[in-house]
Amino acid sequence: MDFDDTPDEAAYRARVRALLAEHAAELVHLDAGEEAADPRDQELALRRTQRVLAEAGLVGVAWAAEHGGQGGSLAQQAIIGQELARAKVPSLINHIGIGMCGPTVIAHGTPDQHERYLARLLRADDVWCQLFSEPASGSDLAALRTTAVRDGEDWVVNGQKVWTTLAHVSDFGILLTRTDPDRPKHAGLTMFVVDMHAPGVTVRPLRQMGGQSDFNEVFFDDVRIPDSERLGEPGEGWRVALTTLLNERVAVGGGGNDLGLSVESLARLAATKLPVLPADRQVLARQAVGRAAVAALANRYTGYRRLTAISQGGLPGPEASAGKLAGTAAAKLVADAGVRLLGDDAVFAVGTGDDEAGRWQRNQAWLPGIAIAGGTDEVLRNIIGERVLGLPPEPREDKHRPFNAGRQA
Amino acid sequence: MNFDLDQDQLDAAAGARQFFAGLASPAQARAALEGGPLAPGRQALADIGFLGITVPEAHGGAGGSLLDLAVVAEQAGAVLAGPSLVTAARAAVLLADQPELAAALADGSRAFCVVDGSAPALDAVGADTFLALVDGALVVAGGDVATGQPMDATRGLGVVTLTGPRVLVPDAAALWARARDVALVALAAEDLGTAGKAVEVGVAYAKDRHAFGRAIGSYQAVKHSLVDAWVGVEQLRSLVWWSAWAADAAPDELPLAAASAKAFAAEVLERAAETCIQVHGGTGFTWEHDAHLYWRRAKVDRLLLGDAAEHHDVVAGLVLAGALA
Numbered sequence: 001m002d003f004d005d006t007p008d009e010a011a012y013r014a015r016v017r018a019l020l021a022e023h024a025a026e027l028v029h030l031d032a033g034e035e036a037a038d039p040r041d042q043e044l045a046l047r048r049t050q051r052v053l054a055e056a057g058l059v060g061v062a063w064a065a066e067h068g069g070q071g072g073s074l075a076q077q078a079i080i081g082q083e084l085a086r087a088k089v090p091s092l093i094n095h096i097g098i099g100m101c102g103p104t105v106i107a108h109g110t111p112d113q114h115e116r117y118l119a120r121l122l123r124a125d126d127v128w129c130q131l132f133s134e135p136a137s138g139s140d141l142a143a144l145r146t147t148a149v150r151d152g153e154d155w156v157v158n159g160q161k162v163w164t165t166l167a168h169v170s171d172f173g174i175l176l177t178r179t180d181p182d183r184p185k186h187a188g189l190t191m192f193v194v195d196m197h198a199p200g201v202t203v204r205p206l207r208q209m210g211g212q213s214d215f216n217e218v219f220f221d222d223v224r225i226p227d228s229e230r231l232g233e234p235g236e237g238w239r240v241a242l243t244t245l246l247n248e249r250v251a252v253g254g255g256g257n258d259l260g261l262s263v264e265s266l267a268r269l270a271a272t273k274l275p276v277l278p279a280d281r282q283v284l285a286r287q288a289v290g291r292a293a294v295a296a297l298a299n300r301y302t303g304y305r306r307l308t309a310i311s312q313g314g315l316p317g318p319e320a321s322a323g324k325l326a327g328t329a330a331a332k333l334v335a336d337a338g339v340r341l342l343g344d345d346a347v348f349a350v351g352t353g354d355d356e357a358g359r360w361q362r363n364q365a366w367l368p369g370i371a372i373a374g375g376t377d378e379v380l381r382n383i384i385g386e387r388v389l390g391l392p393p394e395p396r397e398d399k400h401r402p403f404n405a406g407r408q409a
Numbered sequence: 410m411n412f413d414l415d416q417d418q419l420d421a422a423a424g425a426r427q428f429f430a431g432l433a434s435p436a437q438a439r440a441a442l443e444g445g446p447l448a449p450g451r452q453a454l455a456d457i458g459f460l461g462i463t464v465p466e467a468h469g470g471a472g473g474s475l476l477d478l479a480v481v482a483e484q485a486g487a488v489l490a491g492p493s494l495v496t497a498a499r500a501a502v503l504l505a506d507q508p509e510l511a512a513a514l515a516d517g518s519r520a521f522c523v524v525d526g527s528a529p530a531l532d533a534v535g536a537d538t539f540l541a542l543v544d545g546a547l548v549v550a551g552g553d554v555a556t557g558q559p560m561d562a563t564r565g566l567g568v569v570t571l572t573g574p575r576v577l578v579p580d581a582a583a584l585w586a587r588a589r590d591v592a593l594v595a596l597a598a599e600d601l602g603t604a605g606k607a608v609e610v611g612v613a614y615a616k617d618r619h620a621f622g623r624a625i626g627s628y629q630a631v632k633h634s635l636v637d638a639w640v641g642v643e644q645l646r647s648l649v650w651w652s653a654w655a656a657d658a659a660p661d662e663l664p665l666a667a668a669s670a671k672a673f674a675a676e677v678l679e680r681a682a683e684t685c686i687q688v689h690g691g692t693g694f695t696w697e698h699d700a701h702l703y704w705r706r707a708k709v710d711r712l713l714l715g716d717a718a719e720h721h722d723v724v725a726g727l728v729l730a731g732a733l734a
Binding site: 001002003004005009075263264266267270271274283285286287289290291293294295297298299301302304305307308309311319322325326378381382384385386388389390391392393394395 | 410411412413414415476612615616623624626627629632633635636637639640643644645646647648650651654658665666669672673718720721722723724725726728729731733734
């Protein structure tokens with residue numbers, strides 16, 4: 001047992017660190033959770049940052065060389081993630097494209113689609129989004145209602161997606177549609193690549209509870225998609241979507257990094273705020289800080305076990321769902337301890353300020369979304385309960401009947 | 410990064426599981442509540458080598474690491490074995506420069522108990538050799554043990570009055586602190602085993618028991634509470650491994666890791682044991698069922714060697730002093 005890099009990993013880390021230092025002037029550097037004042041400036045800066053990193057060979061390292069990657073390992077991918085965090089480079093703007101859309105195109109797309117999309121995706125020439133959830137199908141994704149109807153060489157799409165992160169800056173998306181409502185809900189789905197600039201696509205940003213707009217509603221009104229943009233066979237959309245969701249688990253289940261502001265941030269805040277509290281309040285604040293630190297450490301070291309498995313060539317299984325579940329809980333403890341240390345400042349801080357109080361408030365207002373996005377806490381508990389502990393599944397009464405019948409019932 | 414057990418440790422865990430399966434069980438923990446002997450008992454633990462895992466080979470032990478001991482302690486916890494490997498681990502640190510006493514620890518010829526002032530001491534019942542910190546010095550002593558109605562008889566708890574103390578190490582504060590941290594790790598490791606077993610028993614019942622025409626484990630209310638308990642166990646496993654590793658490989662990290670592990674263990678085991686009872690319904694509340702034996706262990710262990718509040722405060726102090734920097 002050790003926490004050291006293997007010689008190969010250490011050499012790779014040194015190379016990554018040197019490249020990041022070499023290109024430091026060309027990269028956006030922000031504290032986790034920070035944002036530039038102007039969203040458009042921020043978008044352009046983030047696109048430029050990803051392009052610089054891609055040209056340095058640091059984007060999509062685990063992808064095969066034929067797809068524009070480096071043919072590297074998930075362990076190398078994890079090292080890059082750690083080094084980007086260390087250098088305070090924010091998440092890649094195309095993280096959804098790299099983590100979820102790209103692998104889906106690789107697995108189910110045609111050579112022509114590979115040629116047209118993948119290299120541009122890695123360079124953030126095109127930003128991608130994932131058009132899955134709908135107003136009436138969130139956790140129950142296979143109940144989605146957006147339709148695609150064949151018309152000559154095209155499909156015509158009508159419907160609405162929601163909670164679509166990055167849709168407002170995206171150039172392309174992977175779009176899950178219902179093409180055969182007479183079949184059971186999982187069997188009548190088909191996946192496409194959609195041009196987000198096509199006529200009939202309308203993106204409307206949603207304002208989140210914290211005030212920011214990271215995600216959107218997307219409306220499709222008679223949007224024509226050429227059949228050549230289909231991913232997989234008609235009716236095979238659920239299988240294609242599972243590729244996306246498996247890669248989401250790989251993308252988010254790996255590192256054990258803190259979600260939201262780190263426990264180190266809490267330690268720094270506490271070092272200034274806690275000693276000036278009255279003695280009896282200090283006792284209570286120390287309980288909150290200690291409890292949050294223990295939860296964060298437990299999650300961090302559990303993440304190291306997943307990294308070990310990845311380093312030895314394994315893939316995260318359903319147990320990786322536990323990392324997001326516990327990580328969210330730990331992040332809430334850290335956030336709550338931090339906000340409470342702000343004292344009276346906490347109730348006046350708005351989530352947009354650049355001061356410390358604003359940072360902690362923004363963090364607090366962000367975390368409820370983390371407990372929902374990418375699998376709600378409840379869905380993750382079902383996954384762990386059924387696939388790890390082997391408990392019997394929930395009854396799913398609509399699973400085998402035609403989708404139309406389900407809607408009428 | 411290689412944060413996993415090695416093959417020797419996996420083999421040791423499997424061997425320990427097999428050893429304990431024949432010699433200790435919740436049934437014996439129940440019998441102990443009515444005066445039965447500890448199982449497997451000190452001599453059996455000594456004979457298999459478990460009391461000397463961390464005693465140097467030159468002193469008759471196996472010269473192993475605390476992590477080696479922790480994987481065995483987890484298996485001991487799963488069957489509520491007694492006496493505790495916490496005492497063996499802690500005494501081995503205190504007796505690092507006492508070859509004869511260390512040998513007597515490893516071969517079971519002396520029954521050790523480590524005493525923290527007037528707090529109830531683990532494995533005091535039946536002990537003949539007591540170690541304590543008196544005026545900054547490590548002493549070995551005899552002792553008079555006052556016991557009560559034990560909540561968990563496998564812990565051998567008693568309040569000890571030392572008799573005839575003899576100084577072993579005059580200036581022993583640092584040694585004592587390290588030994589106490591090692592004890593926290595071993596206790597967390599035993600709790601890990603108990604908590605894992607309580608979840609396993611609860612899951613098995615939830616698959617088997619039917620209500621309203623379905624296995625109760627299919628209901629989210631039951632499923633999710635078992636999942637939360639299981640997630641806690643896996644997170645605790647990480648803290649146990651880290652803290653046990655740190656004891657030998659990164660001693661500077663030991664105080665933070667050990668306090669974290671103990672604080673977390675207290676709450677994880679309590680949750681697992683309470684969930685186990687709840688999932689079983691009325692059956693889980695009976696004397697005959699094993700669930701209350703895990704619960705007894707939880708309710709006692711959470712208070713031993715400092716409760717979660719004490720260790721959260723220790724963690725906060727270390728974090729404020731820059732332990733994460």
